[in-house]
Amino acid sequence: MLTFDNRFLRELPGDPDTTNQLRQVFHACWSHAMPTSVSAPRMLAYSREMLEALELSVEDITSPDWVNALAGNSLLPGMQPYAMCYGGHQFGNWAGQLGDGRAISLGEAVNSKGQRWELQLKGAGVTPYSRMADGRAVLRSSVREFLCSEAMYHLGIPTTRALSLVQTGDVVIRDMFYNGNPQMEKGAIVCRVAPSFIRFGNFEIFAMRDDKQTLQTLVDFTIDRDFPELKDYPEEERFAEWFAIICVRTARLIAQWMRVGFVHGVMNTDNMSILGLTIDYGPYGWVDNFDPGWTPNTTDAAGRRYCFGRQPDIARWNLERLAQALHCLKPEREIYDEGLMLYDQTYNREWAAVLAAKFGFSAWRDEYEPLINEVFDLMYHADIDMTEFFRKLATIEASQPDLAHLQSASYSPALWETFKPRFEQWLSQYATATVADARDPATRTSSMNKVNPRYVLRNYLAQQAIDLADQGDTSMIEELLEVLRRPYDEQPGKERFAELRPEWAKHKAGCSMLSCSS
Numbered sequence: 001m002l003t004f005d006n007r008f009l010r011e012l013p014g015d016p017d018t019t020n021q022l023r024q025v026f027h028a029c030w031s032h033a034m035p036t037s038v039s040a041p042r043m044l045a046y047s048r049e050m051l052e053a054l055e056l057s058v059e060d061i062t063s064p065d066w067v068n069a070l071a072g073n074s075l076l077p078g079m080q081p082y083a084m085c086y087g088g089h090q091f092g093n094w095a096g097q098l099g100d101g102r103a104i105s106l107g108e109a110v111n112s113k114g115q116r117w118e119l120q121l122k123g124a125g126v127t128p129y130s131r132m133a134d135g136r137a138v139l140r141s142s143v144r145e146f147l148c149s150e151a152m153y154h155l156g157i158p159t160t161r162a163l164s165l166v167q168t169g170d171v172v173i174r175d176m177f178y179n180g181n182p183q184m185e186k187g188a189i190v191c192r193v194a195p196s197f198i199r200f201g202n203f204e205i206f207a208m209r210d211d212k213q214t215l216q217t218l219v220d221f222t223i224d225r226d227f228p229e230l231k232d233y234p235e236e237e238r239f240a241e242w243f244a245i246i247c248v249r250t251a252r253l254i255a256q257w258m259r260v261g262f263v264h265g266v267m268n269t270d271n272m273s274i275l276g277l278t279i280d281y282g283p284y285g286w287v288d289n290f291d292p293g294w295t296p297n298t299t300d301a302a303g304r305r306y307c308f309g310r311q312p313d314i315a316r317w318n319l320e321r322l323a324q325a326l327h328c329l330k331p332e333r334e335i336y337d338e339g340l341m342l343y344d345q346t347y348n349r350e351w352a353a354v355l356a357a358k359f360g361f362s363a364w365r366d367e368y369e370p371l372i373n374e375v376f377d378l379m380y381h382a383d384i385d386m387t388e389f390f391r392k393l394a395t396i397e398a399s400q401p402d403l404a405h406l407q408s409a410s411y412s413p414a415l416w417e418t419f420k421p422r423f424e425q426w427l428s429q430y431a432t433a434t435v436a437d438a439r440d441p442a443t444r445t446s447s448m449n450k451v452n453p454r455y456v457l458r459n460y461l462a463q464q465a466i467d468l469a470d471q472g473d474t475s476m477i478e479e480l481l482e483v484l485r486r487p488y489d490e491q492p493g494k495e496r497f498a499e500l501r502p503e504w505a506k507h508k509a510g511c512s513m514l515s516c517s518s
Contacts, residue, residue: 001076001077002054002055002056002076002078002109002111003078003109003110003111004077004078004079004080004107004108004109004110005107005108005109005110005116006078006080006107006108007108007221007225008029008030008082008084008105008108008118008221009030009080009082009107011221011225012029012030012217012218012221013027013028013029013214013217014028014029014030014031014032014082015028015030015031015032015085015128016028017031017128018032019128020032020033020034020126020127020128021128022126022128022129022130022131022132023128024097025085025097025099025128025129026209026211027211027213027214028085028214029084029085029202029214029217029218030082030083030084030085031082031083031085031099031127031128031129032081032082033081033082033083033100033104033125033126033127033128034081034104034125035071035072035073035081035104035121035124035125036072036124036125036126036135037071037072037073038071038072038073038168038169038170038187038189039168039169039170040167040168040169040170041067041068041070041071041073041166041167041168041169042067042166042167042169043061043062043067043070043164043165043166044165044166044167044188044469044474044477045146045164045165045474045477045478045481046058046061046062046163046164046165047146047150047161047162047163047164047481049150049153049161050150050161050162050163050193051163053111053115053117053161053193054109054111054117054163054193055111055112061163061164067166069106070121070163070164070166070189070191071124071166071168071189072104072121072124072125072189075106078107078109079106079107079119080106080107081104081105081106081107082104082105083099083100083101083103083104083105083127083128083129084099084100084103084105084197084198084202085097085099085129085202085205086098086099086100086199086201086202086204086205086270087201087204087205087208087270088199088200088201088204088268088269088270088271089201089204089268089269089270089318089321090268090269090270091268091299091300091303091305092305092317094208095268095270096208097129097205098129098131098201098205098270099127099128099129100120100127100129101127101129101130101131101133101135102122102123102124102125102126102127102130102133102134102135102136102137103120103121103122103124103127103192103197104120104121104124104125104127105118105119105120105121105197106119106120106121106191107119115195116195116196116225117193117194117195118193118194118195118196118197119163119191119192119193120191120192120193120194120197121189121190121191122137122142122145122189122190122191122192123135123136123137123138123142123168123187123188123189123190124189134172136168136170136172136187137172137187137188137189137190138172138174138185138186138187138188139167139185139186139187139188139466139469139470140185140463140466140470140510141282142165142188142189142190143165143188143462143465143466143469143477144281144284144462144466145162145190145192145281146162146164146165146190146477147162147457147462147465147477147480147481147484148281148284148457148462149161149162149190149192149281150162150481150484150485151456151457151484151487152262152278154484154485154486154487155256155260155453155456155487156256157253157256157257157260157262157278158249158252158253158256158275158276158277158278159277159278159279160192160193160194160197160273160277160278160279161192161193161194162190162191162192162193163191163192163193164190164191165188165189165190165477166188166189166190166191167186167187167188168186168187168188168189169187170187171184171185171186171187172184172185172186172187173185186470194273194275194277194279195226195275196222196225196226196273196274196275197273197279198218198222198226198273198274198275199269199270199271199272199273199274199279200269200270200272200274200318200319200321200322200325201268201269201270201272202218202274203215203218203219203274203322203325203326204269204321204322204325206218206325207324207325207326207327207328208325210328212328212329215325215326215328215329216329219239219242219326219329222274223238223239223242226274226275227242227245229245230242230245239326239329239330239335240330240332240335240338240339243322243323243326243335243336243339244338244339244342246274246276246319246322246339247319247339247340247342247343247346248276248342248343248346249275249276250272250276250315250318250319250343251315251342251343251344251346251347251350252276252346252350253276253277253278253315254311254312254315254347255312255347255350255351255354256350256354257278257311258308258311258312258351258354259354259357259358259451260286260387260453260456261286261287261290261308261386261387261456262278262284262285262286262287262456263284263285263286263287263294263295263296263306263307263308263311264278264284264306264311265282265283265284265285265295265296265297265300265306265514266280266282266283266297266299266300266306267305267306267311267314267315267318269318269321269322272315272318272322282297282514283296283297283298283299283513283514284296285459285512285513285514286386286387286456286457286458286459287308287386287387288385288386288387288411288458288500288501288512289383289384289385289386289411289501290376290379290380290384290385290386290389291308291380292307292308292309292376292380293307293308293309294307294308295307295308295513296459296512296513296514297513297514298513298514301513312347312351315343315347316340316343316344316347319339319340319343320336320340323335323336323339323340352364354451355368355372356368357447357448357450357451358390358448358451358452359372359393359430359448360393360394360434360437360439360444360445360447360448361433361434361437361439362437362439367433368433371426371429371430371433374422374426375426375430378419378422378423378426381415381419382410382412382415382416382418382419382423383410383411383412383415384406384409384410384411385409385410385411385500385501387452387453387454387456387498388408388409388498388500389406389409390448390452391449391452391453391454391498392405392406392408392409393405393406393448393452394444394445394448394449394452395445396427396430396431396434397441398431398434398435398441399431399435401427401428401430401431403420403423403424403427406423406427409500411500411501449488450488451488452488453487453488454487454488454489454490454491454498455483455484455486455487455491455494455497455498456487457480457484458501459501459505459510459511459512459514460501460502460505460508460511460512461480461497462480462510463505463508463509463510463511464476465477465480466510479497480497483497
């Protein structure tokens with residue numbers, strides 16, 4: 001049985017209106033929101049790692065009481081459902097009040113180690129922040145969020161987690177590509193879990209409304225609950241150090257996204273975690289053919305604001321918006337200038353370390369920059385798969401470099417032949433740099449394979465699992481979950497999960513780009 005603490009409700013101002021009606025909510029960090037019951041809940045999948053963290057058993061999670069709670073049909077002792085109030089900048093523009101429109105938190109559980117885990121149902125019905133929507137989620141988006149949350153965790157990337165995936169037995173009407181073709185789809189609910197779901201937008205909403213009192217209360221609460229390392233800092237230093245930590249964690253997060261080729265797709269400020277976690281898995285994707293301008297989000301296709309290569313700059317822009325919101329409490333500009341400078345320094349340092357590790361060098365040297373820029377340019381123009389390329393690069397013997405080792409990363413035989421002379425020249429230069437680095441070959445290969453995953457959740461794989469689940473078959477969800485538990489290991493018999501995106505998936509719905517409803 002979980003022990004619920006629910007400090008967010010207990011210590012922060014709440015909305016006195018307990019009705020579940022669409023409205024603007026002022027001077028409150030949260031509103032009461034009861035989940036809407038569903039007709040036939042069925043457990044489709046769960047994370048055994050999250051079960052362990054929450055100190056629950058398989059028997060617990062699959063019991064009728066828990067299945068009903070995770071479907072929003074009932075509450076377990078200690079659960080107090082609510083939705084958070086926040087705003088955000090969406091695609092560069094202030095969007096006003098947003099809030100948890102289809103997410104309802106059940107409460108904060110604290111395990112025997114003192115670890116805090118907030119349980120949140122995504123797709124459990126309307127809240128006061130639903131903005132004319134139904135608060136529901138479809139099976140396809142729920143499968144994607146469930147799998148990606150756990151995949152990112154096993155890749156070693158800070159992330160919110162997923163406890164369970166429950167099918168509701170009800171249908172939801174969605175226009176997948178916003179093109180006037182709504183369809184009935186199966187509904188589902190993900191229970192996602194994190195130490196905190198507080199976002200940049202939680203602070204922005206009160207600053208934009210000039211509600212300094214609520215903003216100050218939220219800042220004090222967040223520092224006290226979620227940043228225990230600041231407990232012994234002098235009061236006059238605590239705020240600046242807090243902002244600095246947020247900047248550092250965000251920089252490290254983005255460097256890790258870039259390392260594995262992950263593209264979030266919707267880096268609005270309401271999708272940025274104050275803890276530096278990956279949060280809100282919508283139209284995400286992994287880079288297949290290397291392209292810094294690729295975005296998985298159809299809504300972003302024209303401007304490509306949130307494309308792969310712009311993620312570091314967008315994260316900094318979002319931190320600037322957070323600084324802007326906090327400025328009314330602490331107007332000393334040096335706090336924010338120093339924090340943002342720390343973001344730049346941290347990201348540059350982390351990214352240099354990532355590049356050195358991905359290419360198998362013992363440490364970063366500035367002399368590697370032209371070499372790395374050249375191969376990235378080649379990968380882009382020659383249509384090379386990012387994940388496969390780096391795994392195969394680890395097999396290159398510096399004493400006898402063989403370009404054939406890299407050919408399996410090519411999507412286009414014709415382009416491969418066109419750029420082959422440049423690749424050969426590059427590989428020769430790379431081999432020379434590797435020999436000069438004087439690293440033991442076995443150590444080099446092993447270290448490269450620890451940072452360059454063999455398996456990532458490619459969109460076409462997620463879509464195949466969705467298609468099967470839509471037919472009542474969850475076997476691929478379970479198999480993907482198992483494979484993605486060891487993303488850096490060679491797994492005999494699982495090679496198909498490492499294959500390049502097939503040609504049929506290049507333009508198939510759900511296999512390349514997705515909409516925000518995905």
